[in-house]
Amino acid sequence: MNRYRFLLSPTWIGWFALCTLFAVACVFLGQWQIDRREASLEEINRIVANYDEDPVPYAEARELFDSAEAEDEWTVVELTGEYRQEDSLLVRNRAHRGSVGYEVLVPFAVAGTEEVVIIDRGWLPTDSTDGSRPESRPAPPEGQVDVIVRIRPAEPAINREAPEGQLASIDLAQYQDELGYGLLTGGYGLMAEESPAPETAPRQLTRPSLEEGPHLSYSMQWITFGLLGFIGWGYAARIHARNRDFDEAEAAMTEEAPQATTDDGGPVHAASSAPAQDRAREASRRHRLRTGRLSDEDLEDAWVDQQLHR
Structure with missing residues (x-):
């Protein structure tokens, strides 16, 4: 849970409050569509009963x-x-x-x-x-x-x-x-x-429609939109936590590993080293090795290394 402690920061609380307000608005709009559907059904029932x-x-x-x-x-x-x-x-x-x-x-x-x-x-x-x-x-x-x-x-x-x-x-x-x-x-x-019927008369108005309209589907869409706000907030929090883990693991690897140098003794520029994603993956692996929280992939790599060095 410590890796998600940032959710208690004002920024993330503010985003959660915004998602909540958006969800409340969606609920009201969904209820408005349901009310419109009920009014349409009442009108249809009157037509069926009286027309x-x-x-x-x-x-x-x-x-x-x-x-x-x-x-x-x-x-x-x-x-x-x-x-x-x-x-x-x-x-x-x-x-x-x-x-x-x-x-x-x-x-x-x-x-x-x-x-x-x-x-x-x-x-x-x-x-x-x-x-x-x-x-x-x-x-x-x-x-x-x-x-x-x-x-x-x-x-x-x-x-x-x-x-x-x-x-x-x-x-x-x-x-x-x-x-x-x-x-x-x-x-x-x-x-x-x-x-008696006249020779010419105004056009008679058409029979009222018995279609209730798309109000039910619209109401479901508004409810879905409200839920998607929270899903997006949770997904953003997960990505943020993963990126923080990569940053922390890369920082730990940098402190432990010696500084790479070129042939003339100068430092190797970051752009010339492994891609950032590979470096982050390696840093994450070393962090898991140091903390003892090994993944299945780590165990497989250790077994392969052991077989190669017999």
């Missing part, structure tokens, strides 16, 4: 539009009523299949009630010549319409302005303020079907 179920009548699902909870997302609901096309708004910067465009929101007056909900009819591409507006804006069916939608919770407000007639996010409270009449602002319906 393909039979539609629920609006009368039984009204509270989902008023205060939708996370577990209610993707619940299928059927409604009857009329669109209020004149009050529709666009939501800007919405992604769909690798492109950015708009989603079109239309208020929907539910038949037999005085309530109005928001329906997201789908996605519209931007105009190729003017990215500030959609390429087209198909009108919804007129008169009484039967629709099937999937519940999505309202989105929070974001600190970003939007042009007139557009929203930066599906913030239903802001939508209500712009309309001047009451809405159910807890959730909205994402279009699945409508009858």
